[in-house]
Amino acid sequence: MKLGRMNHVGYAVPSMADAVAHWRDVMGATSVSDEIILEEQGLKVVFVDTPTDSGMNGTQIELIEELTPGQTAxxxxxxxxxxxxxxxxxxxxxxxDAARAEFERLGKRILGPTRIVAHGTPIFFVHPKDMQGMLTEIMESPKAAH
Amino acid sequence: MKLGRMNHVGYAVPSMADAVAHWRDVMGATSVSDEIILEEQGLKVVFVDTPTDSGMNGTQIELIEELTPGQTAxxxxxxxxxxxxxxxxxxxxxxxDAARAEFERLGKRILGPTRIVAHGTPIFFVHPKDMQGMLTEIMESPKAAH
Structure with missing residues (x-):
């Protein structure tokens, strides 16, 4: 693939309330999204924007909490x-689709189908054991960003 | 503090050669630094640039390998x-200095002195147990970026 933007880093959090307080009050984030409920996944997510030198879109922090503890990814x-x-x-x-085909060709284990989740654009995940220990999400660039 | 740029995400790697091959050949990175030897820390680091929509500096990937296995951070x-x-x-x-004073005031455990390592600008680390499970590095913005 051709490396694109680091769209976000995902953080699992045991308490969304505590995590949002941490990012606002300790880290000084000023742009924090509303909660997004992902019913099908049993998850709740919040996005924290980070600044850039350009003033354009920085890599986001995605905070992820279980809605149904013990039964989610x-x-x-x-x-x-x-x-x-x-x-x-x-x-x-x-x-x-081109990225998925290339990961398949390389023998990387892709976790589930290509699907649309929180960002409104298709994504898939690649197994951390084939990715230097990192669970890696591949996302088609959101159209609104261009 | 006031949240600034996400400068980089640090990845521990068991083999720098394998990690650089992964980022070049699988992930498609085109801008990969030379190896930087941190003698005092017993570490070797390589920076991988990621693209942005603006064309300006994106969040980097910092690959970190032990030079002296079993004896490093x-x-x-x-x-x-x-x-x-x-x-x-x-x-x-x-x-x-202002950021360090604020973390101290909040009772966050800071790991060691403020020091200059790979980026040529002062940094300190804050304990993951006080930071939502994330080992967090705080860096004064490199002067060259402004």
């Missing part, structure tokens, strides 16, 4: 990391 | 994560 991670922590990283590509 | 992390993985995240601030 975060459960194993939170069991190992009860305080929360860095869960995945997401990079943009211009063409999601 | 990465040793515990690599023991728990033998494939490597996300080790820390770094945010910029305009004034490192």
């Amino acid at each position: 975060l459960t194993g991670f939170l069991a190992k990391n009860p305080l929360g922590g860095q869960h995945h990283v997401c990079f943009e590509v211009p063409d999601i | 990465l040793t515990g992390f690599l023991a728990k994560n033998p494939l490597g993985g996300q080790h820390h995240v770094c945010f910029e601030v305009p004034d490192i």
Whole structure:
């Protein structure tokens, strides 16, 4: 693939209220999204914007909390990391189907179908064991950004 | 503090050669630094640039390998994560001393003195247990970026 923007870094959090307070009050974030409910995944997410030198879109922090504790894609991670922590990283590509085909050709294990979740643009995840220990999300660049 | 740029995300890697090959050949990075030797820390680092919509400086990936295995700040992390993985995240601030004083006032555990390492600008680290599970590096914005 051709490396695109680091769209966001995902952090699992045991408490969204505590996490939002941390980012606002300790880290000084001034742009924090409303809560987004992902019913199908049993998750709630909040995006924190980070500034850039250009003034354009910086890499976001995605805070992720379980709505249904013990039954989500975060459960194993939170069991190992009860305080929360860095869960995945997401990079943009211009063409999601081309990127998926290339990861498949390289023998990388892709986790589930290409799907649209919180950003309104198609994504897929690649297994951390094939990605230097990093759960990696690949996202087609959101159209609004261009 | 006032949240600044996400300067970089740090990844511990068991093999720098494999990690650089991954970022070049799988992820498609085109801007990869030379190796930087940090003798005092017993570490070797390489920076991978990521693109942005603006064309200006994106959040970097910092790949970190032990020069002296078993005797560095990465040793515990690599023991728990033998494939490597996300080790820390770094945010910029305009004034490192003001930021340090504020973290101290908040009772956050700061790890060691403020010091200059790979970026040529002062940094300090804050304990993950006080930072939502994230080892957090605070860096004074490099002067060259402004």
